[in-house]
Amino acid sequence: MRQDHHFGQRLSAAALVFLICLITSIQTAVAEVDSPPLFIHTLKLVGNKSVSSDTIYAELLTPRPPFFFWRSLPHYNPEDLRNDINRLKALYRREGFYHASISPEVQESDGRVDIRLAIQEGPGIQVIKIEISVVETDSQIQAKTLLKFSPLVLGQRFTESDFEKLKKEILNHLLDNGYPKGRVEGQVLLDPKANTAAVYIQVWPGPVCSFGRITIKGQQDTPEPLIQRYLEIKPGERFSLAKIIASQERLYELDLFQSVLIEPEEVPAHQREIPITVVVSEKKKRSLKIGAGYGSWDEFRARAILRYRNLAGGGRVLEMNSKYSRLETRFEGSFLNPRIFGTDLDLVVTSGLLWRYYPTFSDRALFTRSIVEKQLPWKTKAYIGHGLEFARPYGISDLALQLLTATQPGQLYRANMLVWGLSRSSIDNPADPQKGGQVYLVGEWAPRFMSGQLQFVQSSLDVRQFQNLGLKNVVLAARAKFGLIPPIQNTDQIPIYRRFFSGGPTNMRAYRMYYLGPRDSSGNPLGGESIFLSTLELRFPMYQEFRGVAFFDAGNVFSRLEDTDLGQLKYGAGFGLRYQTPIGPVGVEFAWPLNPIDRDKDTYQVILNIGHAF
Structure with missing residues (x-):
């Protein structure tokens, strides 16, 4: 009986505790429900x-x-x-x-x-030792070479991300230099009391391997030789992951494929030739792109591009391009025929109609250009060909005509010329470059024996460089351009429609549209036969997709080549806010001239635009 009595007491106590906890939980829940949100x-x-x-x-x-x-x-x-x-x-x-x-x-x-x-934060863990050992001594991989890839520095703070990055960089070095079967392992001995870290990396390079047979799959209308031409990998060459990635990028640049997959095949451990499979999926044969926008200079603008891919097979591309704005209306067609006569040369034919409406003049033009293009090593492209254009300028003031004696309003000018060019691009992202550079060297020669009304030699060099400053989306961008178009033979002066102009949203942003350089007595710009432009921009992130930009522009237009004087450059500076979109930035910029042409009129410029200035 006594045991039953004690058991009953314990049961009652447990029930009481349970009841108290239940009531407390209910009160807490009610309080949370009743209390207003913070x-x-x-x-x-x-x-x-x-x-x-x-x-x-x-x-x-x-x-x-x-x-x-x-x-x-x-x-x-x-x-x-x-x-x-x-x-x-x-x-x-x-x-x-x-x-x-x-x-x-x-x-x-x-x-x-x-x-x-x-x-x-307290004291950081310092790196006191970095030891890299190559287990297979018969390989060409040296530990001293691998140490150069280390983001960890003796005496500096240790981070797990730098440790993982070191292993990844070593593995990438192996993959890029013929060791696809390499292996990298590491360990860190941490002493939190002494705040020290000793890093040990072991590397097994494996055998040197080369590319084996290359199999291409998935293409329907694109010829296999065209795909092979854009591959930077060849059977028998040393294996390189960097060349595989570069080959994939080059195939995407053709705009013929919606997907490109380049995969090394699995092989036995003893096999040193790595077969490669290239799987492509072609894009639709036809595509239409329509876009519209607004800029502070050209106001409303619209564009439509109709593109035919693999026209009649062979990788041929036909494109129809139309553009409208307050400053320019253009209808243009281009045809690309790759690998003409089975060679590595591409034929590109471009023709179109052009209407331009500038502050000093307007003109209508018909043009055609046929060039032969060749891809060269180091992401370089060269072309040579023929150009023909007919242009009729009009809307020119009498004061301007007194100085531009070679320009006759309403006259039809014919230019028959040889054209050539060389370009190289190593930027990582065309819409928003973070690193790399671009070089464009182009020329036109219109001699007397080609029966044109104008004789001239036009050349221009445009160099652009982008450098990430070590932080995400913090980029220093620079550009320099020099151009000249001196008259030759029977031509004494270049007509206004062929002269250089500067000022506006893409160059010398602090000045009015095309107002730099020589002007008549009323201040109307006349253009020039030589031009120099330079720009320095700092692009940096602000908040989410918003980015800021600070820039400095310098340049001018000169009447003749012998009048070129860098001491007469005009300068401008400003800042802007851009919002990053998948097709490029959209933003507003404010620019001030540092040595204005007219202090009353050239005060500042507000620029609304889509895309970077360069």
Whole structure:
């Protein structure tokens, strides 16, 4: 009986505890339901020096308040904030700080909370040793060479990302130099008390391998020799992953394929020839692109491009292009016939109609150009051919005609010329380049024996360079251009429609459209026979897809080649805001002339545009 009595007491006590817990849980739940939600007003970081705020914010579950005041504030969740403390400690350990502490401070007022995360980073883990050993001594891979790829530096802070990057760089070096079967392993000996790290990397290069047979699949109308021509890999050559990637990029540039896959095949461990399979999927034969936009100079503009791919097979491409704006209307057709007569030469024929409406003159033109083009090594392309154009300028002021004696309004000018060019492009992204460069060298020669009304030699060199400054989307961009068009033989002066003009949204942005260079007594621009332009831009991220730009322009147009004087350059500077889209940036820029032509009229320019200035 006594045992039953004690058992009953214990059962009653347990039931009482359960009832109290149940009531407490219900009260807590009711309180949470009844309590109004809290919203995050501010979220600030204090004390982070080595780890950027953007990196920390990206790690948080707690959302940041929006940048724009009209957007709703996010809800505050205390549980997310507690989890964020552990997440940030793990982040700091990955960044080499094993003694970091994070103290949250939350202040509540009127349904809003202000969150302050106080961070004490503490001492970082320093790298005291980096040892790379190549296990197979008969290979050509040297440990001293591999050390050059190390982002880890003796005496500097250790980070897990740099450790993984070191292993990846070594593996990529093996893949690019004939060792596709290589293996890289590593370990780190950390001493949190002494704040030191010793890094050990072991490398097994494996045998030297070469490319084997190349099999092409998936093509229907594109000839296999055309695909092979754009491959930078050849059977018997040393294996290189970089050449595989470059081959894939070159095939995409043809605009014939919607997908390109280049895969090494699996082979036995002893086999040193690696067969390659190229699988392509062709694009639709026809495509139509229509676009419209607005610019502060050309106002409303529209464009339509109709493209036929693999016309009658053979990789031939026919394109019809039309463009309209306040400054220019153009109808143009081009035909590309690759590998003419089974050679490595491409035939490109372009013809079109052009109407231009500039501040000083307007003109109508008919032009055609036939060139033979060849792909050269190092991403270089060269062409040579023939050009023919008919142009009729009009709308020229009497004052301008007094100085441009070779220009007759309404007269039909014929230019018959030889054309040539050389170009090279190594940029990583045409819509938003981060690194690389572009060089364009073009020329036209219209001699007397070709029976044209004009005789001249036109040449221009355009050099562009892009360099990432080590931070994401922080790019220094530079451009320099020099052009000349001196008259020769029976031509004493170049007519206005063929002269150089400068000023506007793509060059010398602080000045009015085409107003640089020689002018008549009323200030109307006359253009010139030589031109020099240069631009320096700093492009940097601001918030999400918004980016800023600061720029400096210098250049001018000169009446004749012998009048070229770099001491007479005009200068402009400004800044802008751009929003990044898949087709390029859209933005607004503000530019001020530093040595204006007319201080009353040349005060500043506001530029609305799509795309980079270059």
